[in-house]
Amino acid sequence: MQKSTKTALGIAAGAYAVNRYQNYKLRTSEKGYLEQPDQNLKMSSGGLAILALASAGILEYTKDKPKARKIAFVGLAAGTVGFLIILPALRKIS
Numbered sequence: 680m681q682k683s684t685k686t687a688l689g690i691a692a693g694a695y696a697v698n699r700y701q702n703y704k705l706r707t708s709e710k711g712y713l714e715q716p717d718q719n720l721k722m723s724s725g726g727l728a729i730l731a732l733a734s735a736g737i738l739e740y741t742k743d744k745p746k747a748r749k750i751a752f753v754g755l756a757a758g759t760v761g762f763l764i765i766l767p768a769l770r771k772i773s
Contacts, residue, residue, distance in 0.1 A: 684738045691731035697724040730759065 701721035705713050713721060733755055741748035 681738060681742065684735050687731050687735035687738060691728050691735060694724045694728035694731060697721075698728060730755070 698721055701713065701717055701724070704717065705721075712718075734752075737748060737751045737755065741751060
């Protein structure tokens, strides 16, 4: 496993740990909800964990194929930007 893959997996693990901690705070809270900064942290850490895990997968499976690696990362970036554009529209609907 390459150093960059290990780094991406470490970032994913850290973000996942933050996300699980926020879930724990939500379960043990008497209010039944998280404050806005905690909710933002929970959502962003979950997204970061998914993106870091996807990056680790791309890095591991395209070791010897630099062109495929570039295409995969461009696709990941396009999907992320597309989701971030759609997310505010979904919030307005609900």
